[in-house]
Amino acid sequence: ARHLTRQGFRQILLVAGEHPKFVSRDYLAQCVRALAPNFSSVSIEVGPMETEDYVAIVEAGAEGLVVYQETYNRGVYAEMHTAGPKRDFNFRLDCAERGYAAGFRRLGIGALIGLSPWRDEVITLAAHLEHLFKHCWQAQITVSLPRLRPAAGGFRPLFSMTDRELAQLVCALRITFPQLGIVLSTRERGSLRDSLALIGVTMMSAGSHTEPGGYTRQGREHLHRTVRGRVVAPEYQDGEDQLATGQFEISDERSPAEIAAVLRRRGLETVWKDWDRALCGA
Template identity: 60%
Template sequence: MDAASDTLWEKQKKVSVLARADLPYFGHSMTFSETYAAGECLKSPLVQRFARLIEPCSDATIQRMARESSALTRRHFGKTMRLFAPIYLSNECINSCSYCGFSRENAILRVTLEIEETAREADHLVKEGYRNILLVAGEHPKFVSGDYLMRTMERLRPMVPSLSLEVAPMETEEYAPLVKAGADGLVVYQETYHAETYREMHLTGPKKDYAWRLDCPERAYAAGFRRIGIGALFGLWKWQEEALALAAHLEHLQKNCWKSQLTVSMPRLRPAAGEFQPRYILPDREFIQVMCALRICFPHVGIVLSTREMPELRDAVAPLGVTMMSAGSHTEPGGYTGQGKDKLHQTVRGKAQEPTGGERAEEQFAISDARTTAEVAARLRELGLEPVWKDWDPAILNAA
């Protein structure tokens, strides 16, 4: 394929071999996509231990795991629970993903927030107490470009000490300016580690590239992100295999990206536009088992729990191993303050149409825990945990 016929995302993905050779991470080990394809990473003693912990077992065994998980969490993290909230910048997307509400196939109301609109969303969250915000966007280089993200970071940095990104995967050279602008965390979920299912779920767009996404955390590490989060979307493939792959990925990152703090999440599919139905169910009991197994095998890794889960389950597992929770979340652009309502437009397979109704942009998925931030914080205190709104300030790096 010549340069003239390259698609936009193919151009963005091209890497200079010489430039990669100069990066501190690449060149010293195989990437995870390479080690996972070889299969050897699933045979490590740690992953084999994890495999035994997620085998079918009695309630008494899960209770013992829960006690051990809780004890390890208190030992390494104390009684703190970091709270964060997402701000959705855009629900525009060029990918066709069967399970996602933002898929270009869905006829939904879309909008991309302007910089000042995002600042008003952030100001709302800051007034609620948040000092840790995750910026989320669909994958559309026309609307969510590197320059757009840079300007967003520069605008929010004086307001918010800790800013993380959950956006389209990039090259290390593209991430580096965002880190310099103030992004300290990068979150990227593989969705499913099962390659065949991945190909089936991602029909068109740059997200079709399985290995490109799988190696994204390592590119982010090379760019200097202080925190890196990974996860699998449970419901697309067999939960046991997804959990094993997730454990193998964590071990790989611990060995090769050891300067960054790692977090892991286990989101389960929720209702969304397109009405995709989960193919495989991860029941609550096994959800708790996997979470405890992750804590036992990875005692220093943060475990993230979102508002996808019901309040009762979140309350039950919060003391067992979770170290970071979202609260009072909205999964649509402008969800907190109504920003962008005057620019709503509807698209069908990427083509704009006249809106057929509705007063807000489509959400990525329906949340399950609709409690306010204050209600979640109060419940955590009742459980003996300490909500933490701020655990980082860039000034630390400048301290003498």
């Protein structure tokens, strides 16, 4: 966290696995309380929870909730989630509204582009957005459009989406939902991100690492895997670096300062902080 603060970040997203034994309400609240003094905005991206669980995390200082439906195709969703709490499609779908009821002021949703035909996916995503704008009208709504990339475990996307189609989607969302925040991650290459920032993207990650401990290489002695709720030691091949595995491959490896400089040269303002608790009397 101190490393990210030194780079200029004032907004942070806590991402964790979805096993409730290891990522509990109390654990998340403890993490948020530790980070809140140094970040004006703390968001979480974890497994869906009940409203009362979210309340405790909001009271600890979190103000943003991100949850991807992953796919709005119920058949594909059932194929991808064969067991466990994550199999409940409706519980995940209603997550943003439960978060809103708990007090989150920033709600982020999205679909993983590549699990089903992208046009079918985003039409349903747009319907979800319209619903949230009507029923969670006091929250800032954002959407993320991650195109699936080769990931840990050897998973490959089932359907493709071209750069031109991604640009078309960004334009369509910007026209349809002028107030919508559109997020683009470092999954995409730098030149494409620079261009999409000019036509509709409002928030981008920078200098990202998708593996635990990736920013500073600290905590290596605590690396582990979980198998059916049990903690087990990681397995390494001979000569392999003993580091955590990244969740997915990064395409834009530029530093935050480099990305900020490019945006300024293109006439855009780089905003590191867009919220403070003092705005609501906190």
